[in-house]
Amino acid sequence: MRVLGIETSCDETGVALYDTSVNDNQGGLLGDALYSQVAMHAEYGGVVPELASRDHTRKLLPLITQVLDEAGLSRQELDGIAYTAGPGLVGALMVGASTAHGMARALGIPVLGVHHMEGHLLAPMLEDEPPAFPFVALLVSGGHTQLVEVQGLGRYQLLGESVDDAAGEAFDKAAKMLGLAYPGGPQVARLAEQGDPKRFRFPRPMTDRPGLDFSFSGLKTHTLTAIRRLEADGELDQQARADIARAFEEAVADTLVIKCRRALDQTGLKRLVVAGGVSANQRLRERLAQETAKRNARAFYPRGRFCTDNGAMIAYVGAQRLLAGERDAGTMLAIPRWPLETLTVPSKAL
Known part of the structure; x- marks a missing residue:
């Protein structure tokens, strides 16, 4: 057909x-x-x-x-x-x-x-080695951040989702705060490569409580507060922007990884599908590779385009x-x- x-x-x-x-x-x-x-x-x-x-x-x-x-x-x-x-x-x-x-x-x-x-x-079913059902899926894009248990075509159980901003939306807003161009995700990731990972540590929202829901609005506010503080002190130079981008990106990646780990443990599944625009983020992929390896699990992604x-x-x-x-x-x-x-x-x- x-x-x-x-x-x-x-x-x-x-x-x-x-x-x-x-x-x-x-x-x-x-x-x-x-x-x-x-x-x-x-x-x-x-x-x-x-x-x-x-x-x-x-x-x-x-x-x-x-x-x-x-x-x-x-x-x-x-x-x-x-x-x-x-x-x-x-x-x-x-x-x-x-x-x-x-x-x-x-x-x-x-x-x-x-x-x-x-x-x-x-x-990911379009790839040469597609995942078999069942699996846990992280859908992470500009409009959605969801964890879903997938048993087959049309057999979906929502495990958790963002209660406010989606991860991709948060990236776009952080980019705007930092004076970066649209779309924000790739711009923040590029700037974060020059950032010092030890200068700032931003919160990992909703990871200190049980459950699989997400929230990124507080992280957005924390980012804005950090930027304004540096501006007030006359210290918001290009390196400071890179350091903030790095802290923001790591906070989002860690939050997503923690929730994925919980979803795999909750369902007992060993396959994780990660899809949507934010799935292209390399820091997120690196962290998920480490996490799935610890659990003898495997992450599947669609090709870049x-x-x-x-x-x-x-x-x-x-x-x-x-x-x-x-x-x-x-x-x-x-x-x-x-x-x-x-x-x-x-x-x-x-």
């Missing part, structure tokens, strides 16, 4: 083509393309929804043509289309949904709206659910807020 995947939930336009018949149902990615709007939004210090929607409209159809040409296929050779139905910016979601439904109706093929975070959750939003993860999840018989019931979906735990197991689950 050849499925076209479309991702337009926020500031990246992603398109990919996945074929379930290739390589025994694994790694059947025939082509993918991604256009990032980061440069456009950087001027405003964050995503401007109206600009995002307009840019998706301009870029989506050319990217679809590019991916089909890369795979050597025509639109008539598609068997289904999957698109991101949510969560995300409603205008941006509508661009992908309307395009997917229009194409599917013209071609007479099924179409399905996919949950954006389920795409991230299963993105699939850590952030992309069409490949949508094509993969859409293909699995379309194979299981799921379809949109004639109405295109755009769901800005859509809890992951409300997803269901397909009636013909593979």
Whole structure:
């Protein structure tokens, strides 16, 4: 089954083509393309929804043509289309949904709206050595920080989540405090490489109490307080900024690792999937490698370009659910807020 995947939930336009018949149902990615709007939004210090929607409209159809040409296929050779139905910016979601439904109706093929975070959750399935079910997943991005127990497609139990800012959102806010460009995560990580790890130690929020929920708003406030104190003393030079970035990054990484350790212990599982934009952070990966090694466990990640939003993860999840018989019931979906735990197991689950 050849499925076209479309991702337009926020500031990246992603398109990919996945074929379930290739390589025994694994790694059947025939082509993918991604256009990032980061440069456009950087001027405003964050995503401007109206600009995002307009840019998706301009870029989506050319990217679809590019991916089909890369795979050597025509639109008539598609068997289904999957698109991101949510969560995300409603205008941006509508661009992908309307395009997917229009194409599917013209071609007479099924179409399905996919949950954006389920795409991230299963993105490591696109790798040569995908994780087997069950596993614990850490979904960590600009909009979400969640720990999920995954027993199979659609079988998800939420273990913990952020009660305020997501980790990626906290990175963006810390970057803004430090005078860094958008998007903040990579900028903070780059600056932190020059930081002294011994100068500051920031709190690891909500790690001094039981449970698997996260909170990063207090860490954000602590960071702002440290910056203002240095400013008042006339000591906020470039080295001080790097030292703060290092302390902030280490605090976020340690907090995520502590919660992942608890989740593995609580579930008794030995496989950890880490996905979403923050999963690309090297300090986080180093700490998780150390922690999983202690427990004879293993961490799985999507390849670099699939850590952030992309069409490949949508094509993969859409293909699995379309194979299981799921379809949109004639109405295109755009769901800005859509809890992951409300997803269901397909009636013909593979």
